[in-house]
Amino acid sequence: MEKMIIVGTGCAGLTAAIYAARANFAPLVLEGHEPGGQLSTTTLVENFPGFPEGIDGPDLIMGMKKQAERFGARFEYASVSEFEPADGHIRLKLDDKWVETETLIIASGASAKWLGLPNEKASVGHGLTSCATCDGAFYRNVPVCVVGGGDSACEEATFLTRFASKVYLIHRRDSLRASKIMADRAMNHPKVEVLWNSIPTEYLTDAEGEMRGLKLQDSVTGAERELEVKCVFVAIGHTPNTGPFKGKLDMDADGYLLQHSGTHTNVPGVFAAGDVADRTYRQAITAAGQGCAAALDAERHLSHRV
Numbered sequence: 001m002e003k004m005i006i007v008g009t010g011c012a013g014l015t016a017a018i019y020a021a022r023a024n025f026a027p028l029v030l031e032g033h034e035p036g037g038q039l040s041t042t043t044l045v046e047n048f049p050g051f052p053e054g055i056d057g058p059d060l061i062m063g064m065k066k067q068a069e070r071f072g073a074r075f076e077y078a079s080v081s082e083f084e085p086a087d088g089h090i091r092l093k094l095d096d097k098w099v100e101t102e103t104l105i106i107a108s109g110a111s112a113k114w115l116g117l118p119n120e121k122a123s124v125g126h127g128l129t130s131c132a133t134c135d136g137a138f139y140r141n142v143p144v145c146v147v148g149g150g151d152s153a154c155e156e157a158t159f160l161t162r163f164a165s166k167v168y169l170i171h172r173r174d175s176l177r178a179s180k181i182m183a184d185r186a187m188n189h190p191k192v193e194v195l196w197n198s199i200p201t202e203y204l205t206d207a208e209g210e211m212r213g214l215k216l217q218d219s220v221t222g223a224e225r226e227l228e229v230k231c232v233f234v235a236i237g238h239t240p241n242t243g244p245f246k247g248k249l250d251m252d253a254d255g256y257l258l259q260h261s262g263t264h265t266n267v268p269g270v271f272a273a274g275d276v277a278d279r280t281y282r283q284a285i286t287a288a289g290q291g292c293a294a295a296l297d298a299e300r301h302l303s304h305r306v
């Protein structure tokens with residue numbers, strides 16, 4: 001029986017791991033499908049307190065992991081496929097084995113959303129991606145586009161100007177959702193052109209299945225156009241990773257876990273932290289704060305049982 005299992009190694013999971021490890025619980029931390037979470041695929045993080053010049057997302061994550069390991073956190077590459085609240089403890093199926101734990105912190109984060117257009121799955125990796133940091137450097141001196149109007153889309157568009165000859169930012173409305181500083185940075189870059197009121201309707205691929213463009217429809221006039229780009233970067237937000245907990249933990253209509261008091265879910269001993277439960281703030285620092293709170297809540301739960 002484990003004392004504490006933490007699902008996820010983004011900012012929330014790793015901060016929970018640091019606190020739980022320092023409290024001598026030697027938590028088992030599950031890395032899941034996307035180790036390091038969203039920060040591991042981002043570039044410079046400029047708003048995490050304590051780094052006046054900013055810090056690269058992967059470096060920040062690596063530092064947190066080392067810090068948790070130093071205090072005795074144990075890491076395992078495994079994903080939760082089933083979840084069963086049992087009598088006073090929790091059973092989890094990890095890939096092909098069952099484990100039991102007294103407390104569980106779910107910090108499994110959120111994964112990129114896709115547009116849902118035909119041919120989407122087949123095009124991923126052939127000029128369609130959701131990660132500019134991972135794939136931007138493959139598209140040097142060619143035109144590319146980013147779909148979305150939030151901070152992620154603006155950040156990716158600005159990042160891609162390092163490589164691409166031109167970056168189209170495609171947004172379905174006539175104003176961006178992004179914060180002013182991120183929007184200004186993208187819109188003021190000479191390589192970035194914003195295409196307003198533009199809805200992607202089809203991925204255009206060549207005979208080999210490689211991306212050659214994107215079909216767009218003007219949401220005001222209905223007019224269609226074909227935009228020639230070598231890569232489409234989709235940055236339209238994320239979906240919480242709560243699949244194994246459906247029907248067993250309280251969630252909102254979009255699948256975000258509900259916290260009933262502090263980080264407590266509706267099942268005693270199960271706590272939620274970070275983007276898996278936060279549709280409002282979704283920042284690295286708020287996720288870290290929730291990870292800390294979840295570890296403290298779990299610690300109190302354990303001490304009340306003794």
Ligand code: NAP
Pocket residue numbers: 045046047114115147148149150151152153155172173176177178235236237238280281282283
């Ligand atoms: P977001 O804020 O939810 O924005 C998603 C964007 O995609 C919106 O502009 C939305 O359009 C558009 N969109 C959604 N579904 C679409 C569809 N099917 N077709 C076309 N467009 C679609 O997501 P995000 O940009 O990933 O940001 C998430 C959170 O992370 C935010 O809190 C943000 O502040 C934070 N973040 C912060 C930083 C930073 O500070 N360094 C960087 C990245 C993200 P509408 O506007 O019309 O809804």
